[in-house]
Amino acid sequence: xxxxxxxxxxxxxxxxxxxxxxxxxxxxxxxxxxxxxxxxxxxxxxxxxxxxxxxxxxxxxxxxxxxxxxxxxxxxxxxxxxxxxxxxxxxxxxxxxxxxxxxxxxxxxxxxxxxxxxxxxxxxxxxxxxxxxxxxxxxxxxxxxxxxxxxxxxxxxxxxxxxxxxxxxxxxxxxxxxxxxxxxxxxxxxxxxxxxxxxxxxxxxxxxxxxxxxxxxxxxxxxxxxxxxxx
Numbered sequence: 670x671x672x673x674x675x676x677x678x679x680x681x682x683x684x685x686x687x688x689x690x691x692x693x694x695x696x697x698x699x700x701x702x703x704x705x706x707x708x709x710x711x712x713x714x715x716x717x718x719x720x721x722x723x724x725x726x727x728x729x730x731x732x733x734x735x736x737x738x739x740x741x742x743x744x745x746x747x748x749x750x751x752x753x754x755x756x757x758x759x760x761x762x763x764x765x766x767x768x769x770x771x772x773x774x775x776x777x778x779x780x781x782x783x784x785x786x787x788x789x790x791x792x793x794x795x796x797x798x799x800x801x802x803x804x805x806x807x808x809x810x811x812x813x814x815x816x817x818x819x820x821x822x823x824x825x826x827x828x829x830x831x832x833x834x835x836x837x838x839x840x841x842x843x844x845x846x847x848x849x850x851x852x853x854x855x856x857x858x859x860x861x862x863x864x865x866x867x868x869x870x871x872x873x874x875x876x877x878x879x880x881x882x883x884x885x886x887x888x889x890x891x892x893x894x895x896x897x898x899x900x
Contacts, residue, residue, distance in 0.1 A: 768806030771819060773894050775881050781808055785846040785882055792816070799841040799884055801892045841892070845883040848896070858885040869893065 749756050767777045767788065778788065791814035797803060805817040842858045844851055844865060855865060865877075868891045874880060882894040 763810060765808045766805065767808050767814075768800065768803050768816070771801065771804055772897075773800060773881055775897050777808075783808065785843075788814075789843065799886065799892065800882060800894065801841075801884075801886075801889070839887050841884040841886045841889075843882070843884045844891075845877050845880045845893075847882075848878040848880060850877050858887075860885065865891075 765777050765781055767774050767781065767783065773788070778784070791808075792798070792800070792803070792806075795814060795816050797816060797818070802818055802822040803816045804819045807815045809815060842854050844855055844858065844860070850862070850865075855862065869875070869877065869880070869883075872893055874893065874895055877883075879895050880893055881896045884892050886892070
């Protein structure tokens with residue numbers, strides 16, 4: 670067997686098992702809760718192992734040393750965050766409430782650089798298709814959104830009560846996002862711009878630019894969330 674092939678094989682095997690042991694030692698949270706720090710750690714580890722494997726001048730000893738050193742750094746940071754609670758904000762981040770009492774917190778979303786489309790994607794990951802279904806929404810440090818549904822939308826459900834609803838399920842349609850009208854969606858909802866403006870005027874809102882988010886449900890009608898503060 671070619672010497673280079675043999676060397677590559679040995680380094681791959683060593684790197685594989687070294688990474689496996691490191692992951693087992695650090696714990697499952699490194700996999701299930703990918704914080705910004707963990708993400709950086711994964712990138713650096715991949716770069717270290719990759720360079721060590723494909724650089725002919727670097728041997729197995731370098732791979733093991735690099736992994737051992739980086740593992741100790743990660744373990745040290747984990748120890749610091751457990752020992753000193755104030756360091757968690759810097760190293761792990763903190764959760765942010767972006768939906769409070771059923772309303773979007775625009776300033777919190779702005780601070781987290783989260784736009785309406787991203788927020789809707791996170792809601793759909795929770796099987797929620799409208800903000801009106803959510804009482805509280807918390808954006809975790811790993812980017813996951815956890816929600817508490819409103820009393821009307823959480824358990825007990827119709828199936829729990831053995832009640833068969835005569836109303837078919839509907840998909841709310843977003844009409845306004847970040848102060849911008851979504852023309853195609855307005856047509857799909859069977860509305861006109863005039864009708865929408867009249868609906869907004871009834872809520873004492875006289876410009877779509879003052880609306881952070883609005884959607885339309887054929888059964889529940891229009892839901893509007895104005896900007897709390899556009900500054």
